[in-house]
Amino acid sequence: MSNPTIKEEALEYHKFPKAGKIEIRTTKSFKNKKDLSLAYTPGVAYACEEIKNNPQDAFLYTAKRNLVAVISNGTAVLGLGNIGALASKPVMEGKAVLFKEFAKVDAFDIEVNENDIDRFCEIVKAISPTFGGVNLEDIKAPECFAIEERLAEELDIPVMHDDQHGTAIITTAALINASEILNIKFEDMKIVIIGAGAAAIASANMYKELGVTNIVMFDSKGVLNKKRDDLNRYKKAFISDFQDMNEAFKDANMVLGLSKPNSFTKEHLALMSEEPIVFTLANPTPELFPEDVKSVRPNAIIATGRSDFNNQVNNVLGFPFIFRGALDVQALKINMSMKLAAANAIATLAKEPITDEIREIFGELEFGKEYIIPTPFDKRLMVEVSSAVAKSAFESGLTRVKNYNHEEYKESLRRSINI
Numbered sequence: 001m002s003n004p005t006i007k008e009e010a011l012e013y014h015k016f017p018k019a020g021k022i023e024i025r026t027t028k029s030f031k032n033k034k035d036l037s038l039a040y041t042p043g044v045a046y047a048c049e050e051i052k053n054n055p056q057d058a059f060l061y062t063a064k065r066n067l068v069a070v071i072s073n074g075t076a077v078l079g080l081g082n083i084g085a086l087a088s089k090p091v092m093e094g095k096a097v098l099f100k101e102f103a104k105v106d107a108f109d110i111e112v113n114e115n116d117i118d119r120f121c122e123i124v125k126a127i128s129p130t131f132g133g134v135n136l137e138d139i140k141a142p143e144c145f146a147i148e149e150r151l152a153e154e155l156d157i158p159v160m161h162d163d164q165h166g167t168a169i170i171t172t173a174a175l176i177n178a179s180e181i182l183n184i185k186f187e188d189m190k191i192v193i194i195g196a197g198a199a200a201i202a203s204a205n206m207y208k209e210l211g212v213t214n215i216v217m218f219d220s221k222g223v224l225n226k227k228r229d230d231l232n233r234y235k236k237a238f239i240s241d242f243q244d245m246n247e248a249f250k251d252a253n254m255v256l257g258l259s260k261p262n263s264f265t266k267e268h269l270a271l272m273s274e275e276p277i278v279f280t281l282a283n284p285t286p287e288l289f290p291e292d293v294k295s296v297r298p299n300a301i302i303a304t305g306r307s308d309f310n311n312q313v314n315n316v317l318g319f320p321f322i323f324r325g326a327l328d329v330q331a332l333k334i335n336m337s338m339k340l341a342a343a344n345a346i347a348t349l350a351k352e353p354i355t356d357e358i359r360e361i362f363g364e365l366e367f368g369k370e371y372i373i374p375t376p377f378d379k380r381l382m383v384e385v386s387s388a389v390a391k392s393a394f395e396s397g398l399t400r401v402k403n404y405n406h407e408e409y410k411e412s413l414r415r416s417i418n419i
């Protein structure tokens, strides 16, 4: 990851003109004594009383309606590992920036010094009244699974572990389009997954929903198969009959890298089908760089998690818009149907001609091997993904709002970003 030019620039970026990347702004007029009496005492007490009598009114009188908590304990930060809560703060502030800039969602970053599952859940539950949604971030597996399951069950606001589902949704969108370009059916695919952490398990679960059955998964100790006696229940769900990497890669149609640099090699790629799908998503340094992939499989469909190559498969395409949609219908949960709706919306958008704005930033892009998913700057993501999520939440009966008009909602999203 060592890159001296960008390092200096990045540190300057974080430091000036003000330390960090976010600040709080007020949304109401606050100029005189009258404003003071409305915003603060005595006026504020009326809003408190309304909420006390009807908790639902918090969505009317407070920022809860548009506020997401980005919560981490810093145990699995990017590909940097367990760097602790404080050191994770730049990433969490970064997520708050993306929420705001891409989807107009307000987000507080909350770094929690707590690795124990029970205590972590208690902390999140205790602070949850503040928020309309909880985005769990960079929490290591397997703890992340129990934490998300419990919080999703016990809270009445949507909870999503971004590294699991944000990433899974994007890799699914990319897989949907890659398989269409290559004309391979999901049920005929052999998929190798390198890594068995949060994102890997969630991606594999979504691929099963698409109809993929032949998945072989590796963790840092090797292939997940019957011989292993050290697997937790999440990994056990993905044991296969394969014995090693060579056998796994033989004629495989896709490899999904969610691991670390060099966790598989060009020699492995050379065993794959002639036109494989190769997603090397370790951040910030991919398992293999695109030029290495191309050197052995020139016809591959390649994606990384980074913004400096084509096909950025990164959860930034998902979480801002998923929460936008979930917040707008006051969703109670984020279920599989909402996630699949998001993945399909992302996939479909890549097939639309790009806008002039995108052309100015990225040059010409056309649906195909070098452009399988939209860029994060595509404003239409907010319209398409958020509305797909909102509609699916409503149809699943998981919303507080009682009425939902899909076309009206889409129109309001378009208006809010002037497209």
Ligand SMILES: O=C([O-])CC(=O)C(=O)O
Pocket (backbone or CB within 6 Å): 076, 077, 078, 079, 091, 138, 162, 163, 283, 305, 314, 315, 316
């Ligand atoms: O932050 C990113 O680029 C994607 C992500 O969530 C991670 O790598 O943990």
Ligand SMILES: [Mg+2]
Pocket (backbone or CB within 6 Å): 078, 137, 138, 162, 163
């Ligand atoms: Mg993350």
